Amino acid sequence: MRGDTVSGEPILKVSGLTGGYSPRKPVLHDISFGIQPGEMVGLIGLNGAGKSTTIKHILGLMQPHSGEVRIKGTTLDDNSEVYRSAFAYVPETPVLFDELTVEDHLRLTGMAYDVPEPSYSQRCGDLLKEFHMNPKRKAFAGHLSKGMKQKVMLMNALLAEPPLYIIDEPFVGLDPLGIRSLLERLVEVKRQGAAILMSSHILATVESYCDRFLVLHGGRLVASGTLEDVRAAAGGWASSLEEAFYRLVTDEGDTNGPVA
Amino acid sequence: MDRSLEELWSKRSSDFWREAAPYIRYMLQSGFPAFLSLVGIALLVSYSSFLRQVPEHYPIALTGAAALLPFVCWSPLRSWLVSADIVFLMPRESGMKPYILRSARRGLAVTSIWTAVAFIAFLPLYYKGAALVHPLAAAAMLALLKGMHAYAAWIERRMTYTAARRMYRLLRWALTAIVLVSLFTFPLWKTLLFLLGAAAAVYAALKLPRKHGFPWERLIIEEARTRRGYYRFFSMFIDVPAAGTVVAKRAYLAWLSALVPYRRRSTYTFLYTQTVIRTETGGILLRLTGLGALSSYFAAQSGSLDGWAAVVLCCLFTAVLGMQLGTVRHVHRYSVWQHVYPLPSATRFQSLLKVARAAHLLCAVLIACFTVVPLTLQGLWLPAAAAAFIVILYAAVIAPYRLMARMAKEREDD
Numbered sequence: 001m002r003g004d005t006v007s008g009e010p011i012l013k014v015s016g017l018t019g020g021y022s023p024r025k026p027v028l029h030d031i032s033f034g035i036q037p038g039e040m041v042g043l044i045g046l047n048g049a050g051k052s053t054t055i056k057h058i059l060g061l062m063q064p065h066s067g068e069v070r071i072k073g074t075t076l077d078d079n080s081e082v083y084r085s086a087f088a089y090v091p092e093t094p095v096l097f098d099e100l101t102v103e104d105h106l107r108l109t110g111m112a113y114d115v116p117e118p119s120y121s122q123r124c125g126d127l128l129k130e131f132h133m134n135p136k137r138k139a140f141a142g143h144l145s146k147g148m149k150q151k152v153m154l155m156n157a158l159l160a161e162p163p164l165y166i167i168d169e170p171f172v173g174l175d176p177l178g179i180r181s182l183l184e185r186l187v188e189v190k191r192q193g194a195a196i197l198m199s200s201h202i203l204a205t206v207e208s209y210c211d212r213f214l215v216l217h218g219g220r221l222v223a224s225g226t227l228e229d230v231r232a233a234a235g236g237w238a239s240s241l242e243e244a245f246y247r248l249v250t251d252e253g254d255t256n257g258p259v260a
Numbered sequence: 261m262d263r264s265l266e267e268l269w270s271k272r273s274s275d276f277w278r279e280a281a282p283y284i285r286y287m288l289q290s291g292f293p294a295f296l297s298l299v300g301i302a303l304l305v306s307y308s309s310f311l312r313q314v315p316e317h318y319p320i321a322l323t324g325a326a327a328l329l330p331f332v333c334w335s336p337l338r339s340w341l342v343s344a345d346i347v348f349l350m351p352r353e354s355g356m357k358p359y360i361l362r363s364a365r366r367g368l369a370v371t372s373i374w375t376a377v378a379f380i381a382f383l384p385l386y387y388k389g390a391a392l393v394h395p396l397a398a399a400a401m402l403a404l405l406k407g408m409h410a411y412a413a414w415i416e417r418r419m420t421y422t423a424a425r426r427m428y429r430l431l432r433w434a435l436t437a438i439v440l441v442s443l444f445t446f447p448l449w450k451t452l453l454f455l456l457g458a459a460a461a462v463y464a465a466l467k468l469p470r471k472h473g474f475p476w477e478r479l480i481i482e483e484a485r486t487r488r489g490y491y492r493f494f495s496m497f498i499d500v501p502a503a504g505t506v507v508a509k510r511a512y513l514a515w516l517s518a519l520v521p522y523r524r525r526s527t528y529t530f531l532y533t534q535t536v537i538r539t540e541t542g543g544i545l546l547r548l549t550g551l552g553a554l555s556s557y558f559a560a561q562s563g564s565l566d567g568w569a570a571v572v573l574c575c576l577f578t579a580v581l582g583m584q585l586g587t588v589r590h591v592h593r594y595s596v597w598q599h600v601y602p603l604p605s606a607t608r609f610q611s612l613l614k615v616a617r618a619a620h621l622l623c624a625v626l627i628a629c630f631t632v633v634p635l636t637l638q639g640l641w642l643p644a645a646a647a648a649f650i651v652i653l654y655a656a657v658i659a660p661y662r663l664m665a666r667m668a669k670e671r672e673d674d
Contacts, residue, residue, distance in 0.1 A: 084603030099507045099538040111527040112601040
């Protein structure tokens, strides 16, 4: 895997992660991967493959049965503040505070991530403009459409400018302009050195924007690496990520253990 | 009514009460009934000592109208409808009339009983005045008004636009206020004439706005709000399933959250300040403060029990404020962000305590002002000093300490 072989400390390192809701029935089996700064990695898999569970383990919302997750070289138990301030998270379903307006959410994030006040005002203005949310800045979260809520989540993550972004299904509910703004911003933060872990079912977009891919199936990492690596894992015949993915998750022979 | 719809109504009603029964039991065991009785007794003592010395030009009709107005106008409708009904029950809209009539009858019955209680409580004061209208005739008028309100409230619910609904409700309340003042001031025939004229005008006006045939969304929103109200009440005594919040801007209180400085350690202070101001807690605190200030002011003015009745009321309302603010600890308790934000979890508890204490002190001191000032003006120094001391001690020290202890215990349980 390139993330593990490239020199330099990965921003996110998952090693031998086995975990799930019950110790007797693990959902994830011995997952290992790393993400370097300046890299965008796509986490793909069918419904129930273990994508959200992997993300929950990285966030520290679930504890591994074995293995560990390190962000910026530290585990959550070692130094929770360094660990948590190193990433921003965008959940699959927008989770907002009903009693806060769009602007209040940005302010709260700015405070929580210790964004200096002048930068906060600047970034806040830019994000509201870029995501076409200026007319809604005073609106309560509860009064926004699903797509707008998703935009607020993304704006909050981008406001914090952390070294790592963990984004779960970012395109659900977004309008075409929103998707474009998001992708442009992700490319930009990546160029500035941020790492991005993005789970999505929109394989064409994942293929065009991500540097590497993690293919989860049945809680195991059945392929990982560049498009070439994934195609090789799928037997080498696939012309696109979508085809390689289809082969990987439908070919029973490949699902019994990790390929890569 | 369509038999299956009738059964659905009964099933939903009994499901709700079965679900609420354990919480009601907790409430009854909590000492809340004893607390209510204390408030009741304090009010009764103040009221009876006030009745013994009603000032000569006391505005009896105005007081009666103010006391009865909310009971007469209040026309709730428990429809038991939920969001999923838009998909599953909507196809049977044509058969919904008897279903909703049953809800309306029940609402009318319950609120009529409350109106009767309020009217009976008002009667002794009424007899201190001219009492031009026989109480039975006045009661009949109130019953007539209740029926008219139930009808008008239903039409309002059907209105397409919120602004129209609010305007008609305001009109309904304003006209009823005039009818009630007139009922307790002028001979009956004059009031009756006015009422018929006003009712005819409102009836005609109700035809104007655009309306839905059956206001599904409105009823679902109202039902959800009523349920939340019940669960909010129960949450003062025991953990209850979380329900969504209703949010109000309360722009006039925005200056309070503007006081929170932009810095990392104030993150949760900012969040909780907005929560207290904008959620139902804020609304309840405002109403409690208003009611507490008003009732302790009247008790203090009447000087009943040498001013001690007012002290009791003032302290009781301070305690209820504390109970309400205690429920804020459940808000955001399971929010994912407390695990994701790079903030020590202790700051959440400290911020919550800080915000709860500040809000409690602010409201309690306001109530205390309405007690202490009239008591001092009458030279009742001791009860005045006692009220000020107890209120500040409770809001600044005792209530925060108890909240802290509860949170510590819940953290262990979690």
